[in-house]
Amino acid sequence: MFDAEMFMFWLIASLTGLCAIATVITQNIVRSATWLLFTLAGTSSIFFLLGADFVGAIQLLIYVGGTMVLVVFGVMLTAQGPFVNMRTSGAEWAISIVAGLMLLGVLCFGLTSFQNLPTGEALAKAKDAHTKQRKANDPKTSTHASTIGQALSGVGYGPIYKRMPPLPPTKDAKGNLVTLPGVPRETERIHYLLPFEIVSVHLLVVLIGAAYLARAKRRRGGKA
């Protein structure tokens, strides 16, 4: 049977991998940046294929749109000629490629020894449930942008994890046991408000730091 998802995955994955390899082996930095652009776009396609629409869109916006423009501007501002080659010697290449292949081997070996994953029928069931949730558009369980927004804004998502225990029955004025309606139950959901705030402050610090570091202070041509 022709499996469209399988076909798309292998197509996109092989293109992305080839672009990544081309990024490494190109000596010209502008071409390297262009191959990186294709790699990033391929990664976002992988995200779309996985069903993570929001993350894929953000990947396109921030990485492909923002970071790549930054890198290309950096290349433009620091180029000493139109085609600058800073060659790496053959011995360094050999050592790096051997070390890289060994690293890849270790990583793949680690993947095969990773046990705690759903496989076979359990995996199919999980994927099925996931697809159903996505189709049902249930904001509590689906991985929509709204769910991510709830998780980041502190509203929280998913089931309510902690409840205050119900109040014990108490005696009223006549001595009867009554169950008071009690205080509203305290709810607590998983949310990521604190990391979100930390990232906000981090971005502010990055903004100030980058502006301070790259301020216009021309001291070209060696010392002062």
Add this chain to the structure above:
Amino acid sequence: MSEGVALYPYLVLGALLFTCGVICMATKRNAIGVLIGVELVLNGSNINFVAFSQYNPDFQVEGMIFALFVIVMAAGEAAVALAIVLNFYNNHSTVDVDSAEELKG
């Protein structure tokens, strides 16, 4: 399992991107090339995060949120690193990382 892609191909793709990034960081002598290698490494980790978020039901939202945090961190890191590279270029008129040896002990 008859349909769909298993988790492992995604993880292998992430490992491939990670390795390419590490080799890129090791071999490029241009500082911006090193930065490109860092971006590749972060993308490999992002593929892993999102793949786990889709294949592990307990990790459905967390994977995406961590991936978003990684993307934001990468953007900030690229900005600061390029600012440092520009500063270095202003002082030394080159972006060759081999010539950055003033802090050598």
